[in-house]
Amino acid sequence: xxxxxxxxxxxxxxxxxxxxxxxxxxxxxxxxxxxxxxxxxxxxxxxxxxxxxxxxxxxxxxxxxxxxxxxxxxxxxxxxxxxxxxxxxxxxxxxxxxxxxxxxxxxxxxxxxxxxxxxxxxxxxxxxxxxxxxxxxxxxxxxxxxxxxxxxxxxxxxxxxxxxxxx
Amino acid sequence: xxxxxxxxxxxxxxxxxxxxxxxxxxxxxxxxxxxxxxxxxxxxxxxxxxxxxxxxxxxxxxxxxxxxxxxxxxxxxxxxxxxxxxxxxxxxxxxxxxxxxxxxxxxxxxxxxxxxxxxxxxxxxxxxxxxxxxxxxxxxxxxxxxxxxxxxxxxxxxxxxxxxxxxxxxxxxxxxxxxxxxxxxxxxxxxxxxxxxxxxxxxxxxxxxxxxxxxxxxxxxxxxxxxxxxxxxxxxxxxxxxxxxxxxxxxxxxxxxxxxxxxxxxxxxxxxxxxxxxxxxxxxxxxxxxxxxxxxxxxxxxxxxxxxxxxxxxxxxxxxxxxxxxxxxxxxxxxxxxxxxxxxxxxxxxxxxxxxxxxxxxxxxxxxxxxxxxxxxxxxxxxxxxxxxxxxxxxxxxxxxxxxxxxxxxxxxxxxxxxxxxxxxxxxxxxxxxxxxxxxxxxxxxxxxxxxxxxxxxxxxxxxxxxxxxxxxxxxxxxxxxxxxxxxxxxxxxxxxxxxxxxxxxxxxxxxxxxxxxxxxxxxxxxxxxxxxxxxxxxxxxxxxxxxxxxxxxxxxxxxxxxxxxxxxxxxxxxxxxxxxxxxxxxxxxxxxxxxxxxxxxxxxxxxxxxxxxxxxxxxxxxxxxxxxxxxxxxxxxxxxxxxxxxxxxxxxxxxxxxxxxxxxxxxxxxxxxxxxxxxxxxxxxxxxxxxxxxxxxxxxxxxxxxxxxxxxxxxxxxxxxxxxxxxxxxxxxxxxxxxxxxxxxxxxxxxxxxxxxxxxxxxxxxxxxxxxxxxxxxxxxxxxxxxxxxxxxxxxxxx
Numbered sequence: 001x002x003x004x005x006x007x008x009x010x011x012x013x014x015x016x017x018x019x020x021x022x023x024x025x026x027x028x029x030x031x032x033x034x035x036x037x038x039x040x041x042x043x044x045x046x047x048x049x050x051x052x053x054x055x056x057x058x059x060x061x062x063x064x065x066x067x068x069x070x071x072x073x074x075x076x077x078x079x080x081x082x083x084x085x086x087x088x089x090x091x092x093x094x095x096x097x098x099x100x101x102x103x104x105x106x107x108x109x110x111x112x113x114x115x116x117x118x119x120x121x122x123x124x125x126x127x128x129x130x131x132x133x134x135x136x137x138x139x140x141x142x143x144x145x146x147x148x149x150x151x152x153x154x155x156x157x158x159x160x161x162x163x164x165x166x167x
Numbered sequence: 168x169x170x171x172x173x174x175x176x177x178x179x180x181x182x183x184x185x186x187x188x189x190x191x192x193x194x195x196x197x198x199x200x201x202x203x204x205x206x207x208x209x210x211x212x213x214x215x216x217x218x219x220x221x222x223x224x225x226x227x228x229x230x231x232x233x234x235x236x237x238x239x240x241x242x243x244x245x246x247x248x249x250x251x252x253x254x255x256x257x258x259x260x261x262x263x264x265x266x267x268x269x270x271x272x273x274x275x276x277x278x279x280x281x282x283x284x285x286x287x288x289x290x291x292x293x294x295x296x297x298x299x300x301x302x303x304x305x306x307x308x309x310x311x312x313x314x315x316x317x318x319x320x321x322x323x324x325x326x327x328x329x330x331x332x333x334x335x336x337x338x339x340x341x342x343x344x345x346x347x348x349x350x351x352x353x354x355x356x357x358x359x360x361x362x363x364x365x366x367x368x369x370x371x372x373x374x375x376x377x378x379x380x381x382x383x384x385x386x387x388x389x390x391x392x393x394x395x396x397x398x399x400x401x402x403x404x405x406x407x408x409x410x411x412x413x414x415x416x417x418x419x420x421x422x423x424x425x426x427x428x429x430x431x432x433x434x435x436x437x438x439x440x441x442x443x444x445x446x447x448x449x450x451x452x453x454x455x456x457x458x459x460x461x462x463x464x465x466x467x468x469x470x471x472x473x474x475x476x477x478x479x480x481x482x483x484x485x486x487x488x489x490x491x492x493x494x495x496x497x498x499x500x501x502x503x504x505x506x507x508x509x510x511x512x513x514x515x516x517x518x519x520x521x522x523x524x525x526x527x528x529x530x531x532x533x534x535x536x537x538x539x540x541x542x543x544x545x546x547x548x549x550x551x552x553x554x555x556x557x558x559x560x561x562x563x564x565x566x567x568x569x570x571x572x573x574x575x576x577x578x579x580x581x582x583x584x585x586x587x588x589x590x591x592x593x594x595x596x597x598x599x600x601x602x603x604x605x606x607x608x609x610x611x612x613x614x615x616x617x618x619x620x621x622x623x624x625x626x627x628x629x630x631x632x633x634x635x636x637x638x639x640x641x642x643x644x645x646x647x648x649x650x651x652x653x654x655x656x657x658x659x660x661x662x663x664x665x666x667x668x669x670x671x672x673x674x675x676x677x678x679x680x681x682x683x684x685x686x687x688x689x690x691x692x693x694x695x696x697x698x699x700x701x702x703x704x705x706x707x708x709x710x711x712x713x714x715x716x717x718x719x720x721x722x723x724x725x726x727x728x729x730x731x732x733x734x735x736x737x738x739x740x741x742x743x744x745x746x747x748x749x750x751x752x753x754x755x756x757x758x759x760x761x762x763x764x765x766x767x768x769x770x771x772x773x774x775x776x777x778x779x780x781x782x783x784x785x786x787x788x789x790x791x792x793x794x795x796x797x798x799x800x801x802x803x804x805x806x807x808x809x810x811x812x813x814x815x816x817x818x819x820x821x822x823x824x825x826x827x828x829x830x831x832x833x834x835x836x837x838x839x840x841x842x843x844x845x846x847x848x849x850x851x852x853x854x855x856x857x858x859x860x861x862x863x864x865x866x867x868x869x870x871x872x873x874x875x876x877x878x879x880x881x882x883x884x885x886x887x888x889x890x891x892x893x894x895x896x897x898x899x900x901x902x903x904x905x906x907x908x909x910x911x912x913x914x915x916x917x918x919x920x921x922x923x924x925x926x927x928x929x930x931x932x933x934x935x936x937x938x939x940x941x942x943x944x945x946x947x948x949x950x951x952x953x954x955x956x957x958x959x960x961x962x963x964x965x966x967x
Contacts, residue, residue, distance in 0.1 A: 018341050019354045025401055060418075064573045066563060077350045088351040096348075108348040110560075127559075134563060135584070136577035143584065150588055155559070 012047075020095035027091065033059070034090050046087055053083035056090075066133040070113045127152050254960040261953070329360050412814055418568035420772070420823045421576070425566065426834050427774050427781075428810065433838070434785050435806045437533070441526050441792065442799035448522040449796055450482055452513055456493045473653045474735035474795075479728060483735075483797045486728035486866035489515050516868035516878045520857065523793055527850060534842045541835045559584075567823075575823055582825075613681045617674060617696045621703060624666055628704055632711050635659050656732075660740035663704060667783065668744050671697050671776045694775045694836075701783050702844045709790065709852050713860060725866040727794045734791030735798060741784050742805045748780075749812060753820040769822040777813070778837050782845050789849035793856060 008016075008031055016027050035043045037051050037058070053072045062068045072083040075093040085093070095101060096109050115122055116129045131151060132142055143151065332340050340361070344354055409432070417425040464477040474483070481487060493513040562580050567573055598606075635658055642652050674696045683689045712730045756770045788802040858876050862869040869875045887897045903909045 015355065015358065016351075019344055019351060019358065021345060024397060028401075060568045061565070064568045064570070065565060075350075077352065088355075092351045102346050105346055105348050131559060131584070134559065134577070135581040136574065143581065147585065147588055150591075151559075151584065154591070 016091060020091055021098050021100040022091065022095050026094065026098070030091055030094050031087070034087050048086075050078060050084040050086050051090075053085075056083075056085055067113055070116065074109060074112045124152055127155060254957065256960040257953070257957050260956060329357060332357070332361055409810065412810075416814065416817065417566040419572050420567075420817070420821075421564040421572070422566045423564075423774060423824055423833065424772055424817070426837070427772075427777055428814070430778060430834070430837050431781060431806060431810055431813075433537070434781060434841075435803065437530060437785075438788065438799045438803045438806065440533075441530065441788075442803060444522055444526045445792070445796045445799065448518050449488070452493065452518065453488055453515065454482055456489070458487065458489055467650065469650060469653060472736070472739055473656055474732040474739070475653045475656065476649065479732070483795055484725075484728040484731045485794045485796075485868075486725040488519060488868045490868045490870045491515065514882070517882055519868045520875055520878060523853070524857075527789075527792075527853065531846065531850065534838070534846055538835070538838050538842050541831070541838055544831055544835075572823055579825060609681060613677050616677060620670065620673065621696075621700050624670065624700060625703055625707055628663060628666070629707060629711070631662055632659055632708070636715060657736060657740070660733075660736045663708070663737070664740045664744040666704070667701060667741075667780075668748055670700055671779070675773070675776075690775055691836075694779065694840075697776065697779050698782075698840065698844060701779065702786075702848065705783075705786060705790070706848070713856070724863055726863050727867055731791060731794030731798075734787055735795055735801065738784065738787050738791070738798065738801055738805065741780070741787065742809070745780055745784075745809065746812065749816045753816045757820040769820060771824050772817055772821040774824065774833070779840075782837075782841055785841065786845040786849055789846060790852055793853055 008028065013024060013027060016022070017024055020027075022030070031046070034051070035046055037055050038046065038049060042049050053069075053076075056072055057063055057068055062071065065071065069083070071093065072085065073081075075089050075096075076083045076085050077089055078084045078086075096105055111122070114126060114130055116126045128148060131148065135142055142148075332343060335343065344358060347354060409428075413425060413428055416428060460480065462477060462480045464479070466477045470476040470478045478484070479486070493515055494511055562583065564576060567576055635655065639652065639655055642655060671693075674693050677696075678689045678693045681689070681692075683692065712733065753770055753772075760766050760768060760770065784802065784805065788798050791798045856875070858874060860875075861873060862875055864870055869878055872878055872881075883897055883900050887894065
């Protein structure tokens with residue numbers, strides 16, 4: 001929090017605080033983490049730069065997340081659709097995942113993250129991909145065909161609306 | 168030739184929605200699937216229709232609820248995939264369905280929030296509907312947009328939203344902006360538009376006249392204060408104890424093991440609070456005015472274990488504290504007042520009892536508050552039968568960071584899912600009568616064994632305590648050395664701690680043998696048995712101490728000090744045996760597994776058992792606070808050491824738990840257990856001691872009184888006599904505290920509030936059931952209508 005050149009201006013900080021669910025400390029921490037992802041020259045104009053997806057995924061919390069690609073896709077506002085994130089996208093992501101976000105906004109984004117093919121519905125394919133993300137990357141760790149069928153059958157029959165605690 | 172345009176929804180929204188910069192980046196990708204299909208299907212159709220179609224796809228969705236859009240999406244859209252031969256017309260209509268476009272286009276989101284703000288405003292001040300249609304005043308017509316859809320056509324919904332947001336109060340507006348699921352850049356532009364119309368700036372507007380001297384000063388003061396406060400908060404954040412360690416633990420082992428360490432931290436906070444209050448009001452003031460008698464004993468190392476010896480006549484125990492007013496100008500003996508002394512007389516007995524009472528009361532409030540908060544977080548109002556949904560969506564522990572642990576978690580989830588599926592299959596096959604009987608026998612046997620062990624332990628502890636008392640009395644009569652006498656005192660704590668060490672392993676074995684239906688149930692049953700044992704043994708010991716108090720007296724007949732010493736011994740022995748348990752159960756077991764049995768598996772960290780040990784230790788502290796005011800300090804030291812020892816042992820010896828725990832649920836259980844058997848028991852013991860037990864005559868702050876509570880009563884009476892102006896205070900005491908009617912009344916109100924909450928929750932459950940049924944029906948209706956639509960278009964297309 002010293003007098004570095006890439007300090008966030010005060011009114012911008014206040015604005016971010018109003019528009020997101022993050023506190024001032026959290027926004028400053030986010031700023032620090034984000035600037036670590038950029039190279040030294042880029043840090044001057046941190047607010048205009050976009051960080052490519054590969055770099056974002058080096059953050060340890062995201063690296064371990066099974067839905068990391070989808071998260072980057074959903075929160076990114078880049079026109080190319082390559083999943084690169086600006087600082088505001090990063091703040092958006094942290095705001096939705098923070099503890100003080102309403103469950104409504106969390107469920108909205110959770111729905112978008114789980115909707116792998118972006119068609120507005122959570123159908124069979126999405127559920128299959130979801131379960132595969134959870135059980136692991138390799139082929140030997142996945143559920144067999146019959147097990148997957150049975151699981152999805154159960155899933156679609158049971159219309160329980162659940163509270164999204166993990167987010 | 169079909170006329171799709173006339174049948175499609177007349178979406179009366181803006182035509183300029185086709186501009187590409189209005190949409191989110193992935194909107195084109197989203198509609199790619201549909202666009203491609205439509206392009207394929209309608210290759211012969213004229214360009215115009217295609218453009219119009221694109222326009223209508225990009226336009227704002229309907230006014231349906233976003234939530235309904237979500238839950239509706241659970242339905243399998245049989246339309247496209249299973250019936251690829253749907254006519255193009257049907258597909259066009261399906262593409263325009265609100266549930267396909269909602270949640271994708273930012274405009275849809277904005278329109279949905281626009282409707283919500285309208286509803287909000289309507290809720291606050293709604294004129295009756297009849298008046299609106301007949302009213303000639305144009306301003307009122309804005310209230311009901313559903314009647315007047317033409318109104319929305321004219322303006323962009325975006326600017327309408329801006330206008331609506333302006334009419335809200337600033338807190339409502341900021342709340343609305345925060346909760347909108349659009350990207351931050353969009354929110355900032357909205358805010359700027361709002362800021363342009365109303366001056367909501369915090370800083371003074373530069374166009375206004377310069378501030379007066381006072382205003383400037385105030386501004387400087389405020390900004391200075393704010394920056395100081397920010398600095399303080401960030402310092403507080405960095406000072407959080409063990410932040411890095413906790414992150415390390417959760418990264419490797421997940422949030423279930425983390426919940427143990429967080430619970431330890433919570434207990435530490437409670438003890439620090441208790442210690443600080445007692446330090447300030449009781450210990451420090453007594454230390455400033457030590458009593459006349461000097462400590463005759465020398466310090467040997469044994470005192471640290473037994474708490475007796477040279478520790479007896481120190482600040483540690485009840486017996487040291489004076490029963491008169493410290494620093495009093497008028498001594499009762501000489502009945503002469505010395506001016507100059509006694510600027511701050513301090514009534515020691517009153518301070519003692521009030522400090523302990525008030526700190527217990529505050530601890531109670533804090534416990535109930537944290538319990539209700541964690542209960543609210545973890546309790547789900549909906550049905551409990553959605554196992555698969557829960558497992559799939561909530562199973563992943565996002566705190567885990569390390570690669571190996573992530574892989575382990577993948578495996579765990581896979582195993583869990585397979586187990587669930589297997590269980591479901593076996594459930595569909597009903598159990599034969601023989602197997603049911605077998606299960607009954609196993610269960611009843613297990614319970615019989617556990618109850619038997621509890622009873623056995625109780626009887627053993629009782630007789631052993633009596634025996635030790637006799638032995639101690641004999642040794643005192645025989646004039647054996649002090650050290651030997653005091654070493655004998657250690658026998659009872661050692662036996663009880665040994666029992667507490669060994670029995671939980673037995674209960675774990677029993678639980679494994681029983682094989683309950685679900686692993687969660689297994690854990691709860693083991694916790695329950697363990698808890699019953701510990702609490703009943705503690706209850707027995709309390710009874711033993713209070714009823715045999717004369718037997719324990721030391722040379723100056725101070726039974727409270729000896730009870731305090733007993734509790735000190737119990738706390739220390741508990742610590743020693745916890746260390747032993749960590750050493751044997753984790754380190755030794757790992758070495759055995761690796762070297763002897765050559766297995767790669769490491770022992771697991773048994774969360775339930777460790778948490779119960781913490782709760783037991785805390786109960787001992789709360790029981791002993793009255794007799795040994797420095798016991799919270801001992802407990803603080805113990806907890807700090809325990810944190811580091813457990814963490815080291817965890818990192819070196821253990822592996823992450825194989826059962827997937829719901830950490831939030833477990834934290835609720837832990838804190839409930841802390842509140843109910845543990846704190847409640849201690850409070851009952853304390854109340855009984857204060858109200859009904861006669862304090863010893865020769866020592867302590869309450870020597871001359873019948874009960875400890877009497878000191879409070881005498882004080883009230885003296886107060887009444889000395890200053891008749893505050894009769895209201897004594898009136899309160901007489902009619903509210905002494906009178907039992909008031910207490911009954913308060914309990915009645917509390918019970919009524921609890922009942923109300925239970926009924927509300929039940930009502931919510933019923934509503935959820937009804938809504939689920941409604942969703943199912945809507946889905947069926949939709950399927951029916953799609954089929955009918957297909958019939959119509961299909962017939963038309965086959966016509967030449």
